[in-house]
Amino acid sequence: MPSPFRHTTPPPPKSATGVTEAVYAQLAEDFGIERAVTFVVLSSAPEIMAAAWALMRESLIAGDGDRTGKELAALGASQANRCPFCVDAHTMLLHATGDHSLAEAMVRGETPADERHARVLAWGRASRTPGAAELTPYPFPVGHAPAYIGTVLSFHFINRIVSSLLTENLLPGNIQRFRAVRSLAGRSVARTVRRRPPAGAGLILLDDPGPGPDWAQGTTVGPAYAALRDAATAGAGLLDEGDRNLVRETLQTWDGTHPPLSWGALPDRSRPGARLALLAALAPYRITDEDVRAWRKPNHTDHCLVHLVAYGAFAAVDRIESALPVRTVKETS
Structure with a gap:
């Protein structure tokens, strides 16, 4: 069977220990x-894998609001x-x-229609x-904003990881294009999707994180x-100062558009780290x-590549998050 992975060869899940094994257990549950x-591909960098899972779990899966609405936000x-x-x-x-x-x-x-x-x-x-x-x-109650915002930011990160390091096919042979397959695949996880587990289990996997941004205050x-x-x-430590500045300055003025094929601001392969991050x-x-x-390079392992791609992906997430218009329950009371 063709591998879904591009550019890296993640460790076999059966060999997982520690936090990686714990992530797989929570994924199953x-x-x-x-x-x-989507998480196996991050397993060469367990600290990123655990944090990406925790954000998706605490927002999409365990956060406030109905699952259909949050799936639509993530789909958008x-x-x-x-x-x-x-x-x-x-869709599935x-x-x-x-x-x-x-x-x-x-x-x-x-x-x-709704x-x-x-x-x-x-x-x-x-x-x-x-x-x-x-x-x-x-388009949702203000009290549900942390979960909805967390969901879309989670997928702005995951989308970029997936597009960078996985093939486009969700299922072998792209068989999800058939309605019967989509429906069957959805039904296979329906029992799990339709229950809402308690919040907080994802945080057990993390190493003393801070409280996070104001829009998520008081939530997991x-x-x-x-x-x-x-x-x-x-x-960021994989780039020199000039390359970090280039990434930061490019993202500061980014307006959400997809870059043209003739993207003049993209460095050539003589600056490969900055090019990959952007x-x-x-x-x-x-x-x-x-x-x-x-x-x-010989010292650039899969662990390093996952970190570099994650750095670039989160640079976009950070730009998106910093520009979000945030309302709190206090402001509406």
């Missing part, structure tokens, strides 16, 4: 997929990021929630664009976000074998 490749972000793997995954998870007609409407590219669903999907799509008008007002989403920020930004941030689907080979 709370996500319904013990060895989801995945569409905006041009991540077909994640688009297909969220909509089947798992029991919203079969909604899932198939998404496959056909239709607008959801106005609230349509607004949530549009909000998720708009989240890629800093300051987009569609981000206000919230905040520490999970803080842990992912800390783990991902550690990859591609991971803004156009991860354009990372090639040649880009990775130009950067690889």
Whole structure:
């Protein structure tokens, strides 16, 4: 069977120990997929794997709000990021929630018939664009904002990891294009998806994270976000100061658009680290074998590559998060 992995060879899940083994156990219990490749691909860097899982768990799975709405928000972000793997995954998870007609409407590219669903999907799509008008007002209760915001930020990160380091096919042979397969795959995890586990288990995997941003104050989403920020930004150490400045300055002015093919600001392969980080941030689907080979050195392991890609991916997440219009329950009371 062809490998779903690009550019890295993750450790076999059966050999996992410590925090990696604990992540797989939580994936099986709370996500319904013990060895989801979206997390296996991060297992060369367990600290990133654990934090990425914790943020997704505490927001999408255990956070406030209905699962269908959060799946639509994640689907919208995945569409905006041009991540077909994640688009297909969220379509199947909509089947798992029991919203079969909604899932198939998404496959056909239709607008959801339910106005609230349509607004949530549009909000998720708009989240890629800093300051987009569609981000206000919230299409969900203000009290659910930490979970919805955490969900879309989680998938802005995961979309970039997936597009950088996995193939586009969610299932072998791309068989998820058949409705019967989508429905069956959704039904196989329906029992897990339709229950809401207690919040907080993801934080057990983390090493004393901070409280996180104000929009997630008082929730388990905040520490999970803080842990992912800390783990991902550690990859900055793989770049020199000039390359870090280039990544930071490029992201400061990014407006959410996808870069053109003739992207003048993208350095050539004589600056391979900066090139990979910027591609991971803004156009991860354009990372090639040649880009990775130009950067690889004998001391650049898979652990290093995961860290560099995560650094670029989170640079985009940080730009998106910093521009989000945030409202709190206190402000509306």
